[in-house]
Amino acid sequence: MRPVWAGRVLALTGIVLVALNLRSAVTAMSPIVGRINADVPLSDVALGVVGMLPPLMLATGGLLGPVIARWIRLETNLVLACAGMFAGHMVRSWAGDFAQLLVGSTVAMLSMGVGNVLLPALVKKYFPDRIALMTSIYAMLFSVSTAIPGTVSPMVADAAGWRNSLMVWGIAAAVAAPPWIALTLRGRSRDGQDEDASAAVSSAPAAGAGLWRSRVAWGLMLMHGLSALNGYAMLAWLPEILVDTAGTSSVEAGILLSAYAVTAGPLALVVPAIALRMRTPGVLAYIGAALFVAGYAGLMISPGFLTPLWVLVSASGTGLFPVMLALINARTRTPATTAALSGFVQGNGALISVAGPLVVGLLRDWTGGWTAPFCFLVAAAMGIVLGGMLLRSPLSVDDELLDYAARR
Incomplete structure (x- = not known):
């Protein structure tokens, strides 16, 4: 090398x-x-x-x-x-x-x-x-x-x-x-x-047209879109959640928000190499979903006890972003297919993520509390598991597209 x-x-x-x-x-x-x-x-x-x-x-x-x-x-x-x-x-x-x-x-x-x-x-x-x-x-x-x-x-x-x-x-x-x-x-x-x-x-047009039929593309899109939905929602609402439920001051809430925002940085130094060495990297999606759910459970059940821990645990779920970036390369063979898959996953994933802050805000207004917003985020996190299940196949996107073309 x-x-x-x-x-x-x-x-x-x-x-x-x-x-x-x-x-x-x-x-x-x-x-x-x-x-x-x-x-x-x-x-x-x-x-x-x-x-x-x-x-x-x-x-x-x-x-x-x-x-x-x-x-x-x-x-x-x-x-x-x-x-x-x-x-x-x-x-x-x-x-x-x-x-x-x-x-x-x-x-x-x-x-x-x-x-x-x-x-x-x-x-x-x-x-x-x-x-x-x-x-x-x-x-x-x-x-x-x-x-x-x-x-x-x-x-x-x-x-x-x-x-x-x-x-x-x-x-x-x-x-x-x-x-x-x-x-x-x-x-x-x-x-x-x-x-x-x-x-x-x-060759990118052909790749782009067939990505809707790729299990790998859908798996990565769900993993990225739903993890980003959780991340954007927490970045938008975490200070208010902490002030309302844990009784933290606005200054403390701001510090914890900063900690949430930077957690993905150190993880990015480690998780891509782990993802590329795993035979079934979809397992990382299960772990990411579990981290989101565990953090939310802590904030719902015992928000005033070990508050920084629950924040950091849920923030660790956002480490799925560098996993997604690594797998986009690992599951493609040419730069053209990589560009097409990257656009599909990140473009559609971003559209999914827009719903996070909006739905959390609407549920908060309708119910007057944070239980319903947390239940929505837990459901979205569980959707990440489906993305991981779609990544169980070892095939590359190029293989899937060739297989689809052969069956037409």
């Missing part, structure tokens, strides 16, 4: 830089929304619309990325995604009204969604011998990309204003583009390799 950087420094650098940008659009604005509101009036409805954008744009970008990849090389596609993130951040920083702020946020997050689904395919292309390592690296960097803007944005806004604070993340997106520009130009200078890459990508 050759060293991870041997002949692949540009790709390694590009993946790291892009991963560091794929969550900044989500968390760069919320800590400074009060400052923005002083210049650009934002109603509660406007804030709600912006809050719904991340999962919707992740879903749209996830479904759009593989479609674009039918005609455009993966590297060029990622250059365009970086350009879109740059443009979106800049439009947000220059916004004079809510409409401009919404357009900038939509462009930045849609581009983020496209880049999100392309990374597994690029890992497959450049690091087929280092899938576990590279998946761990960029999945962990997603957590960093989520955490850093929440700390840095207010500091920059205090020193230089909110517009410059948002502009910083546009510059960061621009910095991620040069490695992919270089790889695009290198690919075009190698006619034979470019033809091979084009041929591989052109």
Whole structure:
């Protein structure tokens, strides 16, 4: 096995830089929304619309990325995604009204969604011998990309204003583009390799069309979508749950929310390698579901006792995200199929996850308590088990598609 950087420094650098940008659009604005509101009036409805954008744009970008990849090389596609993130951040920083702020946020997050689904395919292309390592690296960097803007944005806004604070993340997106520009130009200078890459990508439509019939694709989509539904719901409602049921202060609830948010980062360093070594990685879906349910049971039955433990146990269920990323590569044979499967799983999974915060909020309003919302989350967590059951087969998605084509 050759060293991870041997002949692949540009790709390694590009993946790291892009991963560091794929969550900044989500968390760069919320800590400074009060400052923005002083210049650009934002109603509660406007804030709600912006809050719904991340999962919707992740879903749209996830479904759009593989479609674009039918005609455009993966590297060029990622250059365009970086350009879109740059443009979106800049439009947000220059916004004079809510409409401009919404357009900038939509462009930045849609581009983020496209880049999100392309990374597994690029890992497959450049690091087929280092899938576990590279998946761990960029999945962990997603957590960093989520955490850093929440700390840095207010500091920059205090020193230089909110517009410059948002502009910083546009510059960061621009910095991620040069490695992919270089790889695009290198690919075009190698006619034979470019033809091979084009041929591989052109097979993506066939793969995408057949994924609805793939047990592996459905298993990964359910595992990802329902675990993300639980994660988004807890990120949205955990502080209020803790204040109401455990009697914690708002400060303590905020600390526990931060702990919940960062738990997936360390897990990302470990679980991809475990998933790739297991004969039946669907077992990890059962474990993830059990962790969600155990955490919720603790918060329902004894919320004031060992509260941090219940929070961390339920947060550990979100470790299924890097498992999903690793299995997308492990269960495909070509970058084209990887891109198609990534779009299917992450795009449709994001659509499923949108329901989490919304349904929990509706059940809370209707019942006045947290028992019904927790029962909904437990039911969603049990659905993850079905995803794991669909992953029991050792077949790759390519095998399933060939088998389906042979039976037609």
